[in-house]
Amino acid sequence: MLFGYARVSTQDQSTDLQFDALAKAGVEPGNIYSEKITGTTKDRPQFIRLLSMLRKDDTLIVYSLSRAGRSLKNLIELIEQLKAKGVNFVSLKEQIDTTTAAGNLIFGIFAALSQFERDQTSERVKSGLDSARARGRVGGRPFKDSAKVSVALRMYDAKTYSIKEITEQTGIGKTTLFRYIKERATQEASQR
Template identity: 55%
Template sequence: MKLGYARVSTQDQSLDLQKDALIKEGVELEYIFEEKVTGTKSDRPKLKELLSYARKGDQIVVYKLDRLSRSTKHLIELSEELEEREIELVSIQDKIDTTTAIGKAMFKMLAVLSEMERDIISERTKAGLESARARGRNGGRPKMSKEQLDHAIDLYETKKYSIKDITEKTGVSKAKLYKELSERKEATSNS
């Protein structure tokens, strides 16, 4: 069975172009999963619904690959999931069809390039950290002194200052302040 996925980024945009292309490709209208949500969001209910609906032997058809995934990494993860589940993928505009040998090869190439990109980023990061350490810089967040934390907690407990005021006065981050409050509360409740 051919299943379609159409997505636009905003409520104002129209899905008509994508839906027309999917129908021309042989997807029946009732099997087109439509979504109006930005591609940067990982929570896409209709995509999840499509993936749970799809079965072995089905084809997922998209107008373009960027409609399906928010990043190369996400696309590779999706393609691996589809391959494991024996579900084919067709991208109309990108001319990729995993039902063909060339389409499968293209996806494998994407996977290799994505892995290489991750490795290069990792190597650059490690080299940058080594270079910084050689210059006496350790990186990461500066250590928080006990005095700073105690001062932030004291200000918090006066109930006279907002969290923003406390973080600006003490240099203690909001997350660190809440973490410390939680740890102290837990320590007093356990004793």
């Protein structure tokens, strides 16, 4: 079954152009979901309702990619969600149709570019952290509640509590706890 989605960003705008294009593509008027809401918000009730209605072998048709997704990443997530349900996707303006090999290729390229961007961001962050560590800087926020640190260290010294129990009761993360244990050992060694 064919379903359509039309969206405009403001109340002044009209969905007429999108409705006409969706009808020309074969979508029955009763199967077109529309709303007047900005695309930058995740809360698009009609779109969410439409997505919940789609079943295997249905086709979601939009006038343009910008009507369906807020970003490339968002569009790729949407296409993956639709594919998992066995739903096809068509964008009329860009002439993308996931029922064709060419349409799948285009989205495969988009997905690869999106993954490449995420990998590059990760590499930049890692390089930045490595560079900071080389200059003696340590990332993360310092835990400043000395009373909780003191309690955690006493619990650790008692050797009757598991690390999990200590972190749960004090709210100090495992890594932070071990950092304070190491700092204390270093201080004690330097005082000898």
